[in-house]
Amino acid sequence: MKLVASTKIIKLNMHRTWLRIILVILFMIELANVYLIMPFPGSQLQNTVAIAYWLHKNIGWIRLLLLVSGILLAAQVFKSASKKTRIKTALPFIFYMLLFFIVKYEMKADTMFYEPKNLVMAPIGSNKVSGDKLVIGVTVDGNAKAYPIQFIGYHHQVRDSIDKTQIMVTYCTVCRTGRVFSPVVDGKVQRFRLVGMDHFNAMFEDGTTKSWWRQANGEAIAGPLKGKKLLEIPSQQMLLSDWLLEYPNSQVMQPDSLFASEYSDMQNYDKGLGKSDLTKRDSLSWKGKSWVLGISIGEYSRAYDWNDLVTNRIINDSFGTVPVVLLLEKDSASFHGWSRRIAGRSLDFIVSDSAELIIDQQTRSTWNMGGWCIEGPLKGNHLTRIPAYQEFWHSWQTFHPATSRYTGAKN
DSSP, X not given: OXXXXXXXXXXXXXXXXXXXXXXXXXXXXXXXXXHTTTTOTTTTSSOOHHHHHHHHHHHHHHHHHHHHHHHHHHHHHHHHOOHHHHHHHHXXXXXXXXXXXXXXXXXXXXHHSOOOSSOOEEOGGGOOXXXXXXXXXXXXTTEEEEEEHHHHHHHSEEEEEETTEEEEEEEETXXXXXXXXXXXXXXXXXXXXXXXXXXXXXXXXXXXXXXXXXXXXXXXXXXXXXXXXXXXXXXXXXXXXXXXXXXXXXXXXXXXXXXXXXXXXTTTGGGTBOSSTTTBOOOSTTSTXXXXXXXXXXXXXXEEEHHHHHHHSEEEEEETTEEEEEEEOTTSSOEEEEEOEETTXXXXXXXXXXXXXXXXXXXXXXXXXXXXXXXXXXXXXXXXXXXXXXXXXXXXXXXXXXXXXXXXXXX
């Protein structure tokens, strides 16, 4: 009898031990499934997207296997355990269900940040967005639209079309990256959902192949389409008032009343005064959260200190084989990047006394903020725009690891 009792106790303890192990693993994979793709301490500093993607794709069967095994072991414990032991055995399952609900419905990126329910675009005559708001502006065949960062910063993506061209306007507030892409992949228009982050940059999942795409450069970084890139559609960041001066027929995205409180939380983001430490600007130069202006041309990338641009207003530079000029308008918010090569020669620019025009030193021609020469020997010429992006230094450095830093002015 003693031997039988002893054997039962050994089996019961073994069942309880394995049950604890299974429950610990179950809790860990649920937490890891969120931790690896959300901005928790340390989670975004390592190259873990491959692990995160594998877990994301396989967590269903892993979860089911562990739960069934755990329930079978719990049933064995219940057979010969006291009431107190049964309660102790059941409690972890209750806590797990609570954790599952939180992870599944409260901590998923696409349940924290929603796309607009009612996308309303208004012409200048009925626009209600203040002119001092930063926008991401897009033009397609002369048709222009503007999307306030205060709104798209919350939504992360806004789907729209311009003159029958499908566009996907995206923004990551933690990287301060605004990009516009074509949602067409291999000839098919895709629907994307926000799935998480990679190195603090927003990731989207396409609806067909379930590949994960990085917002900063439109690259698929996990899944069947890994290595592919979305076609980027040129865009500009500037104050709405400046955008409407250049494109008076532009339509402007209006606030969706369903997200009034979310927009309110983003009210001061434009100025670098985000509510979170993840979105606040560091006013010093070359810190993780410092603002930079980034340019990529072919294999070359370079970052320009925003503070330097504010001080000088204009920077003439050359890297690779391209002479470039960067200009910050009088409002210290709207900026431009152009090639300064016209008719085979490079021009050097200075800002006019009014700070509202620029003048090339070679011909003394006068150019406006839209890149058009309006007076002088080169009148009628237009500078070729070069994509330039304002973002946090940590983001530009991460996704352009070979980038150089501009350290001296040629003004």
